[in-house]
């Protein structure tokens with residue numbers, strides 16, 4: 001049994017949420033290290049030394065060619081086998097926002113990893129603009145994701161321009177939704193602005209068939225303390241931010257493997 005869970009938080013040029021993600025993992029009891037993608041490509045850092053990978057949000061490589069596309073190309077062409085090996089060893093992966101875009105465009109999701117690139121992507125929000133606000137999420141009751149065990153609803157911020165999930169019809173049976181954008185009553189909705197991007201089936205997060213890879217457009221690492229929430233002074237601050245549970249679940253799953 002692993003006691004110390006080592007987490008590699010991956011950054012690339014233009015990533016801007018890596019330190020927040022590392023902080024979330026640390027609060028959750030993990031031992032995070034922020035690693036630049038070039039350290040992995042050069043072999044200076046080895047995925048074998050880690051149990052968890054966190055793909056942080058931001059604007060990797062300036063979102064050139066589409067959000068996450070250049071980072072995904074780097075990973076697909078230079079790190080694909082290493083990533084597959086990591087998953088075979090039961091490693092855990094979370095990708096948030098730009099990290100979600102990278103997981104899809106690398107061919108790791110919807111899974112199993114496919115270098116031929118499944119016909120699924122994340123593209124421009126229906127609104128045609130960057131959407132930045134708190135959203136409500138409701139979980140798919142039967143999802144197998146280890147990162148979200150015990151979470152039925154979650155309120156977290158979104159901040160993206162390219163969050164609309166789209167997929168070819170033949171891909172639908174491969175998608176394993178974890179969260180849907182929801183209205184104020186917790187019901188999945190296609191209505192803007194509760195659904196910020198017009199995603200297929202209102203999907204905000206996906207997992208693969210192992211439940212160990214999790215990708216989410218909203219940012220759970222931005223709600224790890226009660227005081228990060230709007231109007232927090234009018235609420236109880238005894239509980240941590242609800243997003244922390246995602247990282248605690250990930251660390252627990254790594255410890256249990």
Ligand SMILES: NC(=O)CC[C@H](N)C(=O)O
Nearest residue numbers: 057058097098160161162
């Ligand atoms: N917060 C983020 O990770 C932003 C994601 C991406 N750059 C977009 O705008 O879609």
